[in-house]
Amino acid sequence: MRIRPVGAHALLLDCDDPDQVQAWRAELWRRREAGELDAVEIVPAAATVLVDGVPDPAAAAARIAGWTPRGDTHPDATAEVEVPTVYDGEDLPAVAAHWGVGVPAVVDRLRRTEFRVAFCGFAPGFAYLTGLPAELAVPRLATPRTRVPAGSVALAGPYAGIYPSASPGGWLLVGRTDLVLFDVHADPPARLTPGTRVRLVTP
Template identity: 45%
Template sequence: MLAECASLTEAMAVRATIAEAGLPGVTEIVPGARSVLVVAERSALDPVRRLVEAADLQHPPEGSPREIVLDVRYDGEDLDLVARTAGIGADDVIRLHTGAEYTVAFTGFAPGFGYLTGLPEPLRQPRLETPRTRVPPGSLGVAGEFTGVYPRSSPGGWRLIGNVGTTLFDPKATRPALLAPGDKVRFRSVS
């Protein structure tokens, strides 16, 4: 079943509502920016539909999110560009970025890449006009309303503000992706 949502906030609320309910027969919940895919046994689809239709999407369940702290060296090649565009100093970019609490809204683009909401308004900036052909793994970027960390080397157009040393995706691990939808994330500045 694919639930199409009016906004990212609504999609996050639908995901949280379904996850919190723990309905039997639901095998996977895959949120996106404006949709939620529910993989379930046929018998679970009607209960899921009724649950979503009756949900209070303005006050979704909070559940018990995991809290993850990622250490960052704020030395990204676009740090000064982000500061100039925001009309603030680089130290202010770091202060704003580390002072916010983020939520993993959804994952995608590459295995282990989390789209994190909660980015302070001054740091919400457009993607680069010309994407890079190679972004190093661990690069921390901002684009639009999101911040995120590239889990592996790939092309990318986000403005890079730092580097995270934590492995975000390990296919050999019991839980390959460190970040999952609903997780709370904070960034801590390190030298």
């Protein structure tokens, strides 16, 4: 892991792999809750963790360099969000072909997988879910759809995701849900936040 300054009041942790991202995300959240880190935002991404709103970046970088991640301490680490999912996505046959199995086997695998929110991005409330093995990564569509309906459950690369609102998108559609994933009036607005465990269950 490498630490570098970003602007006047932020640090960026460059991590070696997604597991290290999650370990540092959890450790930094724990340290902030314990009063050992003064930061406004801690934002994980695919290969980095941004620590923003830091009054003294140099001092914070020195402290972080001396810490060792202790594991997942997400506030809801023991909780699990069940997402009622109807598996009728138009790209299910393509996913099955890529995995070398039948459509029922794809559905069964997705239902049995415990996903974890790695990071959020692309659109408000859009969570990138990890949990599938690397060999089951699937390519994005060569030409993205101009409109993907809200609630669409989809796969791309090593991730699963759920579109919180209608938008263009190139992920492979495997199902849909009626669960509201982003509400500006809720606290927090996003239903799925980094570290949250997720199950794509059948209603």
